[in-house]
Amino acid sequence: MGERGQRLRVNCWCVAGILLLCFGKRICAQLRYSVPEEVQVGSPVGNVAKDLGLDLSTLKDRRFRIVSGPNHALFLLNQNTGVLYIGKITDREELCDGIKVCLINLKIVVESPLEIHYVGVEITDVNDHSPTFPESEQRLEIAEHTPPGTRFQIHAARDPDVGTQSVRLYRLSSNEFFDIEIRDSEEDKIPFLVIKKPLDREQRAEHRLVLTALDGGSPSKSGSLNLTITVLDANDNRPVFSKDIYTVSLNENAPIGTLVLQLNASDLDDGSNSEIEYMFGKTQKKKVHDTFELDSVTGEIRVKGTVDFEDTEMYRLDLQASDKGQPPWTAESRVVIKIKDVNDNQPNIEVTSLSNVVPEDSKPGTVISLISVTDRDSGVNGKVICKILDNVPFDLTPSIEENMYSLVTKGRLDREIVSHYDITITATDCGEPPLSTVKTLSVQVSDVNDNRPLFSQDPFELYLEENNAPGASIFSVSAADNDLNENAAIAYHIVRGDGQHRDVTSFLNVNSDNGHISALKGFDFETLKTFQFQVVARPQILELRH
Known part of the structure; x- marks a missing residue:
């Protein structure tokens, strides 16, 4: 995006922020920029100082900087010009895999007086990946005289890009017996091979087709899958799941071996044609295989690895039930596992800026430091109450932003009586049982000439x-x-x-x-x-x- 385009986006966003401030005092205005992934190091993102209205000549003296965070190294600030620029080549798929809006939040600080500003940089996607199939070839066995309209799931192509630049459509090579249909899921497009007219093994026992997946980039990128369909005589009933979609809840930190769900599929055929084997779908993500296991005979799904709400809030499992006929029939179902949060994370206390020396003649309300409190848990488990334990002439004042506090003086200080304070701050969440974190700040009272000889x-x-x-x-x-x-x-x-x-x-x-x-x-x-x-x-x- 050009400099003019970036400026237009920032200006529009700032206007929106002003309106929000007018109608809701609890919303804090921020700057937001947009930059494509993989741009060169040193490329400008935006002039933060100018957009915040800061005096460029004071930036160095006020220690204009980015506060350390998980992604602060991706960007750098020029203290002479106030420009935010790329400090490291960004890969959107590495930073935000599976997230539609890849937003990197930065905390910008200036001192004297202390100010904190929040800047969001959206990393936009470029079409730098082609659709790929998990295998180069897929073989299907289909009984002759299978009714037209019957569908068979085909390997879905994956494209790490997002939006219109991910997989948009599939094309099947020209033939008179098969067509392709697409089922849109929340995460991808799943292709199904559909029979257009009855098959006759005696006329043609094998069909070779090519399925092509195309993304929505310009120009479009593609990947292909070779399909081999063998026409056989067999089984005329497919397994049927008791539900198309199963939805269950599971507590995080559930022990390994915990039963999540038992699938139930049935088949009207007799003998081996009715014996059912359960399996994960071909395109199931590795994280599902690492976290859950499926008993192919009983259909039981059990916990196999660590279940952490803060890592993944929901799992979607694509499952198949296949009979043992020749050829086998397969049915598909989906299991949605919602992870419930438990209070397993302690609050974290972060001192953004601390002045460890305060004059004894400081007026009540003088800001000593800014305290931010976070908790990775959600809901009531993530709600934190912060307070000072000791009887000291200091207080915590809540900020407009949630979980932000100012440490301020309360009452008169007298160095000749007390020259040093250790202030103990405790942060306690509202979970059951509650978890707490304690942090101690040391403050020195400096002398002023307030005593006569x-x-x-x-x-x-x-x-x-x-x-x-x-x-x-x-x-x-x-x-x-x-x-x-x-x-x-x-x-x-x-x-x-x-x-x-x-x-x-x-x-x-x-x-x-x-x-x-x-x-x-x-x-x-x-x-x-x-x-x-x-x-x-x-x-x-x-x-x-x-």
């Missing part, structure tokens, strides 16, 4: 002998500050007095750093018997927060 004694009373040596230290004062580092640094000075002692600074001096007081001249008892002065201790950082 205090003298250990006030007032001080000092006795001096007259005729002291000028310049000698006569006394020392000391004050303390509960703040840290530069916030606790103190400067001392003498306040100029009033009245007869207003010139006290002319004969006294204080060291501003250590509070040592020295006399600049000698004292004479007969001239001056007593005097008062005031020393002030103040922070070297004059700004004092309250």
Whole structure:
């Protein structure tokens, strides 16, 4: 898709997102792009920064990036231009086998202030596969005088491509006895060979045909299957299943050997012509064979491998019942197995961004980090309740998006009382029994200049002998500050007095750093018997927060 086409799609989607936000506040707007599979590394997908309205000049400083995820390596972000581009050649069939819409979800983060944006990139299909049959040849044995209209299932062709580029139609080589019919299933098109006119083994004992499968690409790709039909005399009744479609439910994690279903087919013939053998359809997927086993005699379907709801929610089994006549008759049926979820996954707590240092003067509601909680289970088993266990001045605030929380301050912080918090967050699902996950976050409270210096004694009373040596230290004062580092640094000075002692600074001096007081001249008892002065201790950082 060209740059203009991508831009049009993004703009249309963004408008839709705005409308959704207007009419439903709980829906979060996202960007969505579309790019074909197998495009070259370095190909642009879209300008995320521009479409989000971000200032390009701040992208590096704000650490514009993709948050790590299962598919984050497929794409890269240019912090200079804001362009999202291909970081690895994508194969849609490898990423999203069997999924109609292959959507890769990316989480984009910028900081200062912290923002999280969600970007979806749809990997669109290209016609890079041809239809293929499981075998190059299929042999059928059909009794002569089989009524016209009788159908026989043929191997279905598979094409990993999706939509119109998967298998669209089948063509049978020209002949007067057979035609081809297609049954559309949820996953594929299954061909059936249909008799147009009665067969006569004495006139022609064998028919060789070619079945061609074509996809809907442009140009179309194809694959072929050689059909050999041998006309025999035998059996005139086919087996019949008790149901065309069986539907059953099965708990995930069911033990190996668990009985899922017992098939029941009958045949009106006698002897070996009525003895029935059960089997999986020829085109059954390998995953079905790995998970279930079928008893060919009893028709019992039992668990063979691991059953995991989070891996597969539903299985579709194509089955056949064949009698032992010559030639054998075959009937088809389908079993739909719905897997029921059980609470077997613990919630997962993810800290998207954490500021582990918070100033003690932070206002209530200050965001410390964003917490996302996920649970692979579904329904009530996947619903998660998140809370803080300890009595700490922090709280979890739910976000608009489900299972997203903001860790915020609650109440006043005081470093001089508590300088460090370990915040324990627990996430518990609503399953029965519930499963929990605990995560501990460490937060350090940083100091601000919110304490005044205090003298250990006030007032001080000092006795001096007259005729002291000028310049000698006569006394020392000391004050303390509960703040840290530069916030606790103190400067001392003498306040100029009033009245007869207003010139006290002319004969006294204080060291501003250590509070040592020295006399600049000698004292004479007969001239001056007593005097008062005031020393002030103040922070070297004059700004004092309250």
